[in-house]
Amino acid sequence: MNEHESKNKPSEREDELTLTNRQGHPVTDNQNVRTVGNRGPTTLENYNFLEKISHFDRERVPERVVHARGAGAYGIFEAYGKAGDEPVSKYTRAKLFQEPGKQTPVFVRFSTVIHGGHSPETLRDPRGFAVKFYTEDGNWDLVGNNLKIFFIRDPLKFPDMVHAFKPDPVYNAQDMKRFFDFVSMSPEATHMITFVFSPWGIPANYRQMQGSGVNTYKWVNEEGEGVLIKYHWEPLKQGIRNLTQQEANEIQGINFNHATVDLYEAIERGDYPEWELCVQIMSDDEHPELDFDPLDPTKLWPEDQFPFLKVGKMTLNRNPEDYFTEVEQAAFGTGVLVDGLDFSDDKLLQGRTFSYSDTQRHRVGANYLQVPVNRPLKRVATNQSGGQMRIEPDRAPAQNPHVNYEPSSLGGLKEASKTGKDHEPHYNAKLVRSPIDRQNNFKQAGDTYRAFEDWERDELISNLAAALVQCKDDIRERMISYFTEADTDYGRRVAEALKEADMSMAANGQGKASADAAARKAEQEGHE
Ligand code: HEM
Numbered sequence: 001m002n003e004h005e006s007k008n009k010p011s012e013r014e015d016e017l018t019l020t021n022r023q024g025h026p027v028t029d030n031q032n033v034r035t036v037g038n039r040g041p042t043t044l045e046n047y048n049f050l051e052k053i054s055h056f057d058r059e060r061v062p063e064r065v066v067h068a069r070g071a072g073a074y075g076i077f078e079a080y081g082k083a084g085d086e087p088v089s090k091y092t093r094a095k096l097f098q099e100p101g102k103q104t105p106v107f108v109r110f111s112t113v114i115h116g117g118h119s120p121e122t123l124r125d126p127r128g129f130a131v132k133f134y135t136e137d138g139n140w141d142l143v144g145n146n147l148k149i150f151f152i153r154d155p156l157k158f159p160d161m162v163h164a165f166k167p168d169p170v171y172n173a174q175d176m177k178r179f180f181d182f183v184s185m186s187p188e189a190t191h192m193i194t195f196v197f198s199p200w201g202i203p204a205n206y207r208q209m210q211g212s213g214v215n216t217y218k219w220v221n222e223e224g225e226g227v228l229i230k231y232h233w234e235p236l237k238q239g240i241r242n243l244t245q246q247e248a249n250e251i252q253g254i255n256f257n258h259a260t261v262d263l264y265e266a267i268e269r270g271d272y273p274e275w276e277l278c279v280q281i282m283s284d285d286e287h288p289e290l291d292f293d294p295l296d297p298t299k300l301w302p303e304d305q306f307p308f309l310k311v312g313k314m315t316l317n318r319n320p321e322d323y324f325t326e327v328e329q330a331a332f333g334t335g336v337l338v339d340g341l342d343f344s345d346d347k348l349l350q351g352r353t354f355s356y357s358d359t360q361r362h363r364v365g366a367n368y369l370q371v372p373v374n375r376p377l378k379r380v381a382t383n384q385s386g387g388q389m390r391i392e393p394d395r396a397p398a399q400n401p402h403v404n405y406e407p408s409s410l411g412g413l414k415e416a417s418k419t420g421k422d423h424e425p426h427y428n429a430k431l432v433r434s435p436i437d438r439q440n441n442f443k444q445a446g447d448t449y450r451a452f453e454d455w456e457r458d459e460l461i462s463n464l465a466a467a468l469v470q471c472k473d474d475i476r477e478r479m480i481s482y483f484t485e486a487d488t489d490y491g492r493r494v495a496e497a498l499k500e501a502d503m504s505m506a507a508n509g510q511g512k513a514s515a516d517a518a519a520r521k522a523e524q525e526g527h528e
Helices: 003-008 047-057 153-166 176-184 185-194 245-254 258-268 323-328 347-363 442-451 453-466 473-486 488-508 515-526
Strands: 071-080 103-112 127-135 138-145 217-220 226-235 274-281 309-317 341-344
Touching: 003 071, 071 258, 071 323, 103 309, 103 347, 127 217, 138 226, 153 176, 153 347, 176 453, 185 442, 185 473, 245 453, 258 309, 341 347, 347 453, 442 473, 453 488, 473 488
Parallel strands: none
Antiparallel strands: 071 103, 071 309, 103 127, 127 138, 217 226, 217 341, 226 274, 274 309
């Protein structure tokens, strides 16, 4: 009998379904607390009751500070061995990409961003697309979103941005006045806002959306040479589908968990969603010929100059067995890279890289990497010890158990040998606090506006008007000036739609200005 069988063997008093407590004691009465007489009072030595209620009291861990609502699934990533027509080894020595057909297990968590753990999945919001690859060299996390760009480019602004987008600290509801107050003071967000307020801001579900690493990373080959890389996930057979605001409202009226249910049910019925992983590649330099900085996460790399090169395919084919254990405790981070993959100098990426493991030590605990979903599928051997909820030592079987330090001559762990030349970028610049040079905040927003189909532009204008009508005049004016800089038609249409929205509010309200508009003015004056 192995250890697992002996653990699960019922005692003579039990069968396979007998309820026990966590100490293994069979529970004979799960309906009545122990009391002095059947009307109480209760007694405090009642271990079963105390264990049950005090565990219940601790069922929640802090939810993620962003991306709290999510759904997860397991699957397989299969490499093509190539990046487009070239052997992938020209650019990276990462083992998971090398041989055609090589399979790497993955776990994926999709999410919405701003609202809490049980908020509707129909809300206008970017969607998270985080992938953990359990590679032979250890874990690699590609923590992306559905959209290919981001609101800001400096990590110092992230907590302010999230505060402005999250519910108001006084009355706990999201408020477009606060949202657009921040955005109108952050012109670099214009491009992202153009996506988020279009139908691309409400993907139909998690299966039918794209994914992107957003930030610029690097690939490093055997010679230690680096190239700049952007990652993109393209849905295969299931395609891409986005919702109009009206469609989202209708779905939300009957089911605010539709994306979670859609993913779970598709996998249960064997209709496995698939995505192709593509990369865009640029040489590792500043590219002065471009009108944007390749490290700026508010920019797309134009596909005609930097084509999407296919490098592999991911299929999701297994649902988790326990939501909390596997999905809620899952921890992804941008610092989790394997040999052959590297960071770029993208400031936002470097800020993110501190933030993820920091929050996970708080959210899940110091030993979050021992939770099975986060643990590599390969061996782990560290000299780290202790911490709350340590499940097992990270000891190698051959290791002298007395030696939990390195270096040692007494049979402790030893450093690994190097696999290729180190990538050693050279720096010679002043240490400064300064924005990047090629900010170009509006041009690509205009390109994106013009690239939309008519119905997408119509939706964008009406969604923006519905949000901006709640904002005070100077916020509206700043936003319209940004849209106009992006494309004069864009700015003009938002301004006209806003006038109409004001008029219809007035018509539905009392006299010249509606009560809402009057309240907006009063509040504006009150706070100035
Ligand atoms: C989650 C920070 C930008 C995608 C999180 C979490 C933090 C965070 C603290 C919660 C993690 C957890 O509790 O496990 C930041 C900071 C950013 C930033 C400081 C910028 C400075 C981005 C960007 C993307 C992104 C640009 C898209 C590429 C995600 C995703 C998750 C997440 C997908 C959820 C991961 C999961 O499913 O567990 N972020 N983030 N974040 N972030 Fe970011």
